Amino acid sequence: MSAEWESIFLSLRLAGLVTVMLLVIATPLAWWLARSRDPLRPVVEALTALPLVLPPTVLGFYLLILLNPQSPIGSFWREWTGGSLTFSFAGLVVASIVYSLPFAVQPLQTAFASVGRGQLEAATSLGAGPLDRFLHIVIPHSIRGYITAAVLSFSHTLGEFGIVLMMGGSIPGETRVVSIALFEAVETLDYDTAHTLAAGLILFAFVTLLAVFALNRRFPVHVR
Amino acid sequence: MSAEDLTLDLRWSRPGFTLRVDTVIPAQGVTGVFGASGSGKTSLLRLIAGFETSGAGVIRLGGTDWSKTGGGNSLPPHKRRIGYVTQHADLFEHLDVRGNLDFAARRSGLPVDRQDGIIEALELDTLLGRRTGQLSGGEKQRVALARALMSDPKLLMLDEPLSALDRGRRQKLIAYIRNSLAGFPGPVLYVSHDLDEMLALTDRVLLLEHGSIRYQGDTSDGLSNYLVQTDQGEQAAGVLSGQIEAHDHGLALSRVAIAGGVIYLPDLLDRPPGAPVRLRIAARDVILARNEPQGLSIRNRLKATITAIDADLAPAFCLVRLQLAGGTGLTARLTRAAVQELSLEPGDPVLALIKTASLASL
Incomplete structure (x- = not known):
């Protein structure tokens, strides 16, 4: 397998894994943010949104400090798995989850907040408990939110660069993702490879967005 | 219980x-x-x-x-x-x-x-x-x-x-x-x-x-x-309860027995005889007569006794409180001029005339 393909598959694997994990993590977080009247809510909301405004290098720097093998988290990970959380694929997954968190949380939070109280109370009076209501009222109502969250998380992870450079370096098959490979191709004046990677990413992004918008038309917005 | x-x-x-x-x-x-x-x-x-x-x-x-x-x-x-x-x-x-x-x-x-x-x-x-x-x-x-x-x-x-x-x-x-x-x-x-x-x-x-x-x-x-x-002014009303006795499908009217009388109502044909009916009758739709009137189109006529004559919000009107033969209360909103002309007093027997078109069936 050529080096270009290796980096493309690595990027897709990373983005896919991160997207699935983010949807799982963001669902309860977004639900809490959408429904809670806890005074801590704005604090959590601001923390969640931080990656939107910080330069990726800032995040990368602190994650490097937090996750390196000498840190408590890094050493625990090392004892548990034998691997490292820096300059490794596992480390990229953790970093990408932090970095893309707001892109998963915010669409879900908006979708959850738009589920009418009346519908939830109707479901309650019809005998549906909290989990039942979430699975059968909230999630179907929020399908568009889930699609948006998945697409944004996936493409944002696919496109990240600074944080990967700080946290992962450029280890082929481990941390050398498409954006890094593209950067190195340009640095070494290998414009053929750069064109292939860059044009491929543009095409991929366009097809994905097209598919999403086409799909979204099939799910009407439930406005209340 | x-x-x-x-x-x-x-x-x-x-x-x-x-x-x-x-x-x-x-x-x-x-x-x-x-x-x-x-x-x-x-x-x-x-x-x-x-x-x-x-x-x-x-x-x-x-x-x-x-x-x-x-x-x-x-x-x-x-x-x-x-x-x-x-x-x-x-x-x-x-x-x-x-x-x-x-x-x-x-x-x-x-x-x-x-x-x-x-x-x-x-x-x-x-x-x-x-x-x-x-x-x-x-x-x-x-x-x-x-x-x-x-x-x-x-x-x-x-x-x-x-x-x-x-x-x-x-x-x-x-x-x-x-x-x-x-x-x-x-x-x-x-x-x-x-x-x-x-x-x-x-x-x-x-x-x-x-x-x-x-x-x-x-x-x-x-x-x-x-x-x-x-009740005051336009709000004044009374409530009658009764029971459907029979339907006249030809005239599309139903005979309803109330305490102390019988009235005829439209729009009840879909309900069986014996079914209970309630009516709200606005005071402005009730007319009083001292004697059985002749040549009048109003069909619903109920015997009543005046119990009180109260002031209304509008100075030209007053509220005449009635008790039907069966004990039910009813209110008529009349001009004070009409009350004077008929010299209506508490205790007087009267006929309460109710226009059928005003009886929205409930």
Whole structure:
């Protein structure tokens, strides 16, 4: 397998894994943010949104400090798995989850907040408990939110660069993702490879967005 | 007191408002909850449903106390088995009509023949495949009522189900609601601020004012009293209850016996003889005569005695309080000039003439 393909598959694997994990993590977080009247809510909301405004290098720097093998988290990970959380694929997954968190949380939070109280109370009076209501009222109502969250998380992870450079370096098959490979191709004046990677990413992004918008038309917005 | 009566002893406070309700809602018949907006009608229902908490008190259906179960916690709302219909219908937008009904039926395990009975009674067969967004306001309420019944509830609560509808659709839906509530085995609470709905659909009434019960008991008596206390000017009215005796299909009129007389009413042909009927009669639609008048088109003539003559808001008018032969009260709004000309006095016997067109059947 050529080096270009290796980096493309690595990027897709990373983005896919991160997207699935983010949807799982963001669902309860977004639900809490959408429904809670806890005074801590704005604090959590601001923390969640931080990656939107910080330069990726800032995040990368602190994650490097937090996750390196000498840190408590890094050493625990090392004892548990034998691997490292820096300059490794596992480390990229953790970093990408932090970095893309707001892109998963915010669409879900908006979708959850738009589920009418009346519908939830109707479901309650019809005998549906909290989990039942979430699975059968909230999630179907929020399908568009889930699609948006998945697409944004996936493409944002696919496109990240600074944080990967700080946290992962450029280890082929481990941390050398498409954006890094593209950067190195340009640095070494290998414009053929750069064109292939860059044009491929543009095409991929366009097809994905097209598919999403086409799909979204099939799910009407439930406005209340 | 039967086993499945709903016993309430509630106290619930919000800034500037306290709800204080201590009563028993019988399993038989429909209990109306009547009052102005802000009187606590909806809060009362939400407390019973468990959607509002932090209230102190007792909510007991039959032998089960919902407010205190084992461990001191109240019974969670989804285990209370309440059919709750609101003015917004609150249908699930991501499901079609069938899906909405199934949502309830799957969780209650209602047998299919009873499901079919509900669908038939509310005439939903042709709507089952529709998305909820394609339904009219009246259809939405019928689906919401059917869905509530599908959950096989022990208690039914309807909160202003007709308030989002125009007058014509209301009349149609009232018939559906009346039929559905007639066979319901448990307590029914029907909230409204509309007198006509109360008279048409409820047997008993709780009159709420600023969160407290002003009156509870028979709907006719309660609302007559309410009307007497609040009536002024155009609001003045009386309430008559009666029973259908016979129909004249040729003339499309029904003979209705009331205490102390007989009146003829339109629009009742679809209801069987023997069915109870209530009427609200606006005071401006009542005319008084000293003697049996000749050559007059008004057919409904009732013997009455004047009990009092009260002042009205408008200086040209006064309110003549009457008692019909059967003891029922009625009010006529006349000009003071007419009262002087006929020299009407309390104690005088008169004939009360009521124009048939003004008798909206309930």
